Amino acid sequence: xxxxxxxxxxxxxxxxxxxxxxxxxxxxxxxxxxxxxxxxxxxxxxxxxxxxxxxxxxxxxxxxxxxxxxxxxxxxxxxxxxxxxxxxxxxxxxxxxxxxxxxxxxxxxxxxxxxxxxxxxxxxxxxxxxxxxxxxxxxxxxxxxxxxxxxxxxxxxxxxxxxxxxxxxxxxxxxxxxxxxxxxxxxxxxxxxxxxxxxxxxxxxxxxxxxxxxxxxxxxxxxxxxxxxxxxxxxxxx
Numbered sequence: 001x002x003x004x005x006x007x008x009x010x011x012x013x014x015x016x017x018x019x020x021x022x023x024x025x026x027x028x029x030x031x032x033x034x035x036x037x038x039x040x041x042x043x044x045x046x047x048x049x050x051x052x053x054x055x056x057x058x059x060x061x062x063x064x065x066x067x068x069x070x071x072x073x074x075x076x077x078x079x080x081x082x083x084x085x086x087x088x089x090x091x092x093x094x095x096x097x098x099x100x101x102x103x104x105x106x107x108x109x110x111x112x113x114x115x116x117x118x119x120x121x122x123x124x125x126x127x128x129x130x131x132x133x134x135x136x137x138x139x140x141x142x143x144x145x146x147x148x149x150x151x152x153x154x155x156x157x158x159x160x161x162x163x164x165x166x167x168x169x170x171x172x173x174x175x176x177x178x179x180x181x182x183x184x185x186x187x188x189x190x191x192x193x194x195x196x197x198x199x200x201x202x203x204x205x206x207x208x209x210x211x212x213x214x215x216x217x218x219x220x221x222x223x224x225x226x227x228x229x230x231x232x233x234x235x236x237x238x
Contacts, residue, residue: 055088
């Protein structure tokens with residue numbers, strides 16, 4: 001561990017929020033002999049003292065403290081902050097998540113990883129409920145891809161299998177991006193299909209058949225793989 005001035009950590013903590021503090025932390029994190037416990041404490045204190053407006057800016061446009069939060073998670077392997085303002089900002093921005101651009105969605109799902117597990121599960125289940133109520137969504141495939149396994153599993157989509165089949169799986173079949181999203185989590189979505197009502201399963205199977213018939217060879221192969229993953233025979237062969 002390196003020797004530092006007596007006021008070193010006090011000086012670091014006195015740096016204003018924003019790029020200056022984030023750059024200082026990043027540079028120090030690259031120093032092998034730095035006291036990482038002290039550095040982590042300085043980061044945690046800074047993040048836990050952010051107000052709701054700061055977190056809203058982090059979600060909306062990647063403003064400070066988003067970069068610091070990213071380092072906190074990825075470089076220091078930290079997954080929890082004691083900051084109610086972050087949870088409030090995430091909850092208040094959740095309705096807009098349905099229409100956010102890809103970058104903002106990525107930031108939202110990154111930051112949701114820092115709230116306590118119970119709060120995170122509640123927020124993701126509320127997002128699920130919006131999707132399954134038939135709310136209009138911009139780029140559903142992008143939302144499912146960005147949310148990934150955390151959204152689907154912690155959002156408890158299997159608890160609402162039939163609605164998920166109708167409002168998520170069935171619409172995703174209609175686009176190339178949607179079919180990719182289904183393929184990425186094929187095993188999980190297969191559980192949903194299995195638990196769905198017969199009419200919903202039939203609608204999914206018919207949609208896959210229609211896409212397979214209309215598509216080129218690569219598209220047909222993609223549909224064939226999804227049908228196999230979902231345990232569905234080709235309805236043309238019945």
